Amino acid sequence: MDLPTAPAASADPAAIASAFTGARRAGASLADFPGQIPADLVSAYHVQDLAISQWDHDVVGWKVGYIAEERRDASGDDRLLGPIFNNRLQNATGGTTLDIAVYEGGFAAVEAEYVIELLEDAPADQLEWTPEQAEALPARLYIGVEVASSPLATINILGPLVVVSDFGNNNGLLLGPEITDWTTRDDSELRAETLIEGEVVGTGGATRLPGGLRTAIAFALSRSAKRGRPLKRGELIATGNATGIHDIRVGQTAVVRFAGFGDIACRAVAAG
Secondary structure, eight states, rough: OOOOOOOOOOOHHHHHHHHHHHHHHHHHHSSSSSOOSSHHHHHHHHHHHHHHHHHSEEEEEEEEEEGGGGGGTTTSSSEEEEEEEGGEEEESSSSSSSEEEEEEEEEHHHHEEEEEEEEEEEOOOOOOOHHHHHSSSSSEEEEEEEEEESSSSTHHHOOOHHHHTTTGGGOOEEEEEETTGGGOOOOOEEEEEETTTTTEEEEEEEEGGGGGGHHHHHHHHHHHHHHOOOOTTTEEEEOOSOOOOOOOOOTTTEEEEEEETTTEEEEEEEEE
16 A cells, blocks of 8 residues: 655655655555655655654664665765664574565565674774774674565665665664675675575675775764664674665565575565
């Protein structure tokens, strides 16, 4: 079902946040962006922060998404962040097929992910991180699958400002087995493929992440600190899609195979 959107002329960030969170609670879709699209990433993160404050669950981590060069704003950020909530974090180490909630009439996809768990707080006063500094911060690495879903079907078409406004187009994370001794491994050792309904729809691995795994981690640390949300021990970072963004429909099953580290299987069900 569709929920009514905010008036097209509305630039009220709280109203935009309320429209998205209301649709998510109802398992509903939105026909259009609920108001005026934010002018820049600062404004879009303001909408996201308001939506987080309106949400009923705790943030346990952040997804990283890539921003194509032609869609970047004056900040120059080549990536974006979206929150991962505790009620949508699932343990995927049991070898079973897990249900994932997606929005019918909205956007729904799965993404292979390499996921970092911080073992120490990041220094709150460090606003810039290099890949080398990011690697040095104690952490574990896991395989995972992001559930990319939004009530708005056109979210990725409309671009990163819209993606940021609606929780980064995230609706969950499946966390699989650990990749041990990750700091000693080259990105080329981390390979993955995604299948939907038994057909391969994407291949790749950590080398698909622009700049590599450590660059994605460094971005999450930097942007979080600049937002006044320095990352803490136990928080997760889903570093970006490792085989592509793969559309999925309710009733379909996806399997992500991480060479040498295990498989994660999931089945799409209707949110709400």
